[in-house]
Amino acid sequence: MAKNVLIIGAGGIAQVTAHKIAQNASEFGALHIASRTQSKADDIIASLRAKGHQAEFTSHPLDAMDTAAVAALIRKLGIDIVINVGSAFVNMTVLEGCIETGAAYIDTAIHEDPAKVCETPPWYGNYEWKRREAAEKAGVTAILGAGFDPGVVNAYARLAEDEYFDTVRSIDIVDINAGSHGRYFATNFDPEINFREFTGTVYSWQKGAWQENKMFEVGREWDLPVVGKQTAYLSGHDEVHSLSARYPQADVRFWMGFGAHYINVFTVLQSLGLLSEQPVKTAEGLEVVPLKVVKAVLPDPASLAPDYTGKTCIGDVVKGTKDGKPGEVFIYNVADHKEAFEEVGSQGISYTAGVPPVAAAILVARGTWDVKKMANVEELPARPFLELLGELGLPTRVIDATGDHPI
Amino acid sequence: MAKNVLIIGAGGIAQVTAHKIAQNASEFGALHIASRTQSKADDIIASLRAKGHQAEFTSHPLDAMDTAAVAALIRKLGIDIVINVGSAFVNMTVLEGCIETGAAYIDTAIHEDPAKVCETPPWYGNYEWKRREAAEKAGVTAILGAGFDPGVVNAYARLAEDEYFDTVRSIDIVDINAGSHGRYFATNFDPEINFREFTGTVYSWQKGAWQENKMFEVGREWDLPVVGKQTAYLSGHDEVHSLSARYPQADVRFWMGFGAHYINVFTVLQSLGLLSEQPVKTAEGLEVVPLKVVKAVLPDPASLAPDYTGKTCIGDVVKGTKDGKPGEVFIYNVADHKEAFEEVGSQGISYTAGVPPVAAAILVARGTWDVKKMANVEELPARPFLELLGELGLPTRVIDATGDHPI
Numbered sequence: 009m010a011k012n013v014l015i016i017g018a019g020g021i022a023q024v025t026a027h028k029i030a031q032n033a034s035e036f037g038a039l040h041i042a043s044r045t046q047s048k049a050d051d052i053i054a055s056l057r058a059k060g061h062q063a064e065f066t067s068h069p070l071d072a073m074d075t076a077a078v079a080a081l082i083r084k085l086g087i088d089i090v091i092n093v094g095s096a097f098v099n100m101t102v103l104e105g106c107i108e109t110g111a112a113y114i115d116t117a118i119h120e121d122p123a124k125v126c127e128t129p130p131w132y133g134n135y136e137w138k139r140r141e142a143a144e145k146a147g148v149t150a151i152l153g154a155g156f157d158p159g160v161v162n163a164y165a166r167l168a169e170d171e172y173f174d175t176v177r178s179i180d181i182v183d184i185n186a187g188s189h190g191r192y193f194a195t196n197f198d199p200e201i202n203f204r205e206f207t208g209t210v211y212s213w214q215k216g217a218w219q220e221n222k223m224f225e226v227g228r229e230w231d232l233p234v235v236g237k238q239t240a241y242l243s244g245h246d247e248v249h250s251l252s253a254r255y256p257q258a259d260v261r262f263w264m265g266f267g268a269h270y271i272n273v274f275t276v277l278q279s280l281g282l283l284s285e286q287p288v289k290t291a292e293g294l295e296v297v298p299l300k301v302v303k304a305v306l307p308d309p310a311s312l313a314p315d316y317t318g319k320t321c322i323g324d325v326v327k328g329t330k331d332g333k334p335g336e337v338f339i340y341n342v343a344d345h346k347e348a349f350e351e352v353g354s355q356g357i358s359y360t361a362g363v364p365p366v367a368a369a370i371l372v373a374r375g376t377w378d379v380k381k382m383a384n385v386e387e388l389p390a391r392p393f394l395e396l397l398g399e400l401g402l403p404t405r406v407i408d409a410t411g412d413h414p415i
Numbered sequence: 416m417a418k419n420v421l422i423i424g425a426g427g428i429a430q431v432t433a434h435k436i437a438q439n440a441s442e443f444g445a446l447h448i449a450s451r452t453q454s455k456a457d458d459i460i461a462s463l464r465a466k467g468h469q470a471e472f473t474s475h476p477l478d479a480m481d482t483a484a485v486a487a488l489i490r491k492l493g494i495d496i497v498i499n500v501g502s503a504f505v506n507m508t509v510l511e512g513c514i515e516t517g518a519a520y521i522d523t524a525i526h527e528d529p530a531k532v533c534e535t536p537p538w539y540g541n542y543e544w545k546r547r548e549a550a551e552k553a554g555v556t557a558i559l560g561a562g563f564d565p566g567v568v569n570a571y572a573r574l575a576e577d578e579y580f581d582t583v584r585s586i587d588i589v590d591i592n593a594g595s596h597g598r599y600f601a602t603n604f605d606p607e608i609n610f611r612e613f614t615g616t617v618y619s620w621q622k623g624a625w626q627e628n629k630m631f632e633v634g635r636e637w638d639l640p641v642v643g644k645q646t647a648y649l650s651g652h653d654e655v656h657s658l659s660a661r662y663p664q665a666d667v668r669f670w671m672g673f674g675a676h677y678i679n680v681f682t683v684l685q686s687l688g689l690l691s692e693q694p695v696k697t698a699e700g701l702e703v704v705p706l707k708v709v710k711a712v713l714p715d716p717a718s719l720a721p722d723y724t725g726k727t728c729i730g731d732v733v734k735g736t737k738d739g740k741p742g743e744v745f746i747y748n749v750a751d752h753k754e755a756f757e758e759v760g761s762q763g764i765s766y767t768a769g770v771p772p773v774a775a776a777i778l779v780a781r782g783t784w785d786v787k788k789m790a791n792v793e794e795l796p797a798r799p800f801l802e803l804l805g806e807l808g809l810p811t812r813v814i815d816a817t818g819d820h821p822i
Contacts, residue, residue, distance in 0.1 A: 192687070193683075200698075272679065273687070276600075276679065276680050276683040276684070277683070277687075280599070280680070280684075280712050280713065281712040284712075288711040288712055290707040290708065290711045291607075291710060291711070292707065294703065296697075296701065296703050296708050297697075298708055298712055300699065301689070301695065301697060301703050301705055301708045304696060304697045304698070304703070305689055305691075306687065
């Protein structure tokens with residue numbers, strides 16, 4: 009029987025996810041989208057209609073921080089698969105709503121407590137994996153971090169394991185956005201979540217242990233297909249915290265590209281204390297969280313899409329050994345901001361994050377990934393996911409001993 | 416009869432003014448200090464006691480935005496001279512309290528409407544000069560802008576007029592703070608007032624008309640005594656708006672020194688909209704003025720004093736003609752941050768701003784400046800003011816055809 013789908017969230021990523029779900033409506037049953045602000049969900053449905061999608065899509069108001077409300081909506085609508093692309097603050101309440109009702113759960117980013125920044129590693133151990141037993145006991149499929157990074161890059165690592173190496177020695181995930189939005193400064197997704205990635209300790213997994221660095225402390229130039237030579241910095245990121253569990257013998261690092269201007273603005277804001285999530289008091293006695301004010305003055309990430317040009321290149325440099333011989337592969341995707349906007353009305357960063365959970369949902373609906381337990385993406389078969397992503401607009405290429413070619 | 420003095424304000428400049436008043440208590444009668452937050456006035460009195468000053472000094476709570484409250488306090492205490500070193504937002508309510516009661520009025524900075532930034536020139540015409548007739552009718556001495564700049568630099572221009580030139584052709588006021596507070600970033604006085612100086616149009620008076628530039632658009636290197644070669648930028652400042660009325664035939668420009676780091680931080684904050692005094696709304700619906708949040712995260716200017724080292728150099732490059740021959744003089748003062756802190760517990764910027772109104776008050780008390788009308792500093796005899804300032808710790812030097820020497 010066709011599976012009913014509920015998208016939770018109505019931001020830039022939800023926009024992409026909804027379009028891809030609509031493009032693949034024949035894979036699913038009834039389609040729903042819920043958001044704290046129902047009108048934002050309605051706007052997304054209107055954008056589907058503008059692209060000519062006929063499939064029925066229904067909006068609902070939902071406070072996703074309320075597990076009982078999530079469970080009630082799932083039951084009322086008979087939802088089989090929840091795609092959670094809302095704020096990272098709602099992951100656990102939505103997951104618990106799924107465990108309670110038996111619906112499958114898919115998200116694209118790790119859970120965050122709004123009051124905490126950069127908790128102790130592995131991050132998945134603080135929230136998600138504590139619900140692992142409960143998910144398995146309930147027979148609930150819960151796929152964690154099925155965006156691009158985390159998500160597709162985890163599948164790249166698994167592909168390297170499956171098809172290239174006996175032993176994986178290192179995984180360097182490199183995320184370069186060589187696009188331009190033409191604004192003085194903007195973040196590509198919610199500034200509150202975006203900056204939180206960089207204000208805390210940078211954790212990497214090296215030589216079998218957690219290593220700690222500061223943001224922008226370790227930089228390295230990478231020479232990549234299409235985007236060319238780019239400087240990327242060792243950064244904290246979700247996937248390091250799950251890949252290190254599957255590949256404890258490997259070094260697992262995440263590198264994010266930043267231009268000098270971005271680093272300068274970030275450094276000024278952070279040095280002044282304006283990226284703090286701890287409230288300050290104005291001279292007039294008003295309690296304000298500086299980061300929320302920075303968010304209020306920055307462009308809405310969704311507003312960047314129409315003017316965004318250029319490409320992203322995200323991939324995994326994986327080193328390992330096969331039959332005792334060392335080797336290296338680069339498995340990657342190149343996406344184009346303008347093409348993303350023309351197809352789904354979003355910029356490339358949202359596109360790369362919003363398409364993969366649809367691939368995951370299709371694989372759950374088809375049964376390929378309906379594992380009835382909690383899983384990070386690297387624990388699931390990689391090739392069906394990557395091949396499906398190729399059909400959905402995110403083709404995978406690989407540079408190996410034979411050259412640069414599609415997988 | 417000895418004149419009773421009331422200081423309004425209890426910030427960094429008030430601290431200096433109170434210490435200098437206490438050092439010169441014999442010039443006055445009863446000494447009072449009033450602030451919205453009485454405890455801040457009490458802290459200043461405690462710091463006087465710590466320096467061994469015996470003179471009676473009494474604190475009062477006062478909402479200086481309330482003319483009736485100002486007038487009532489003046490009457491109750493029998494005040495003859497009000498030194499207003501509170502926020503620039505209270506100037507007109509305090510001035511009106513003085514006009515109503517007959518007390519002399521002295522301030523150190525132009526009036527500002529909290530809701531407006533950078534009004535049309537001449538700025539004094541928007542508020543102060545509209546009360547000129549009322550002051551004269553009431554026989555009230557009202558001395559405007561008697562800090563360092565505006566204030567002492569206006570007297571420097573007058574000294575050049577009195578002692579060097581038949582006709583003044585140009586006045587370039589150069590303000591260099593070559594000191595270091597050792598913090599990542601800080602403003603030397605209230606950030607809200609400080610940034611307002613730079614966010615609007617830069618008005619200068621050139622070729623008989625108001626010229627408009629943007630901040631940091633026009634920079635120039637100056638080679639000055641003690642502080643050496645320094646880059647200063649054409650900036651908007653109070654004194655240009657009164658000196659241009661007395662010297663309409665001269666070019667009147669104000670130059671403020673900034674390092675590359677200051678300009679970078681300022682540019683980032685301004686470009687992002689974080690220096691705006693217009694409220695923004697956070698995602699949670701809280702209305703916040705970004706500039707007030709920036710102020711809240713920056714160091715309290717008063718807290719910089721203990722670590723402040725280095726010197727300031729502020730002066731006027733005046734060009735003119737005497738008996739048909741062109742000439743140039745540089746009239747200036749050099750102040751030392753550390754010496755200021757040791758003497759009065761404040762940094763050099765507060766020191767240079769807080770001492771001159773005391774010289775003005777002494778001259779009013781002695782009668783020399785008790786002109787019974789409103790006057791900008793350049794309309795008053797310059798030499799007695801500058802000689803008194805020399806005694807009070809701000810000696811004037813001049814570089815003229817004969818070399819570099821005291822006035």
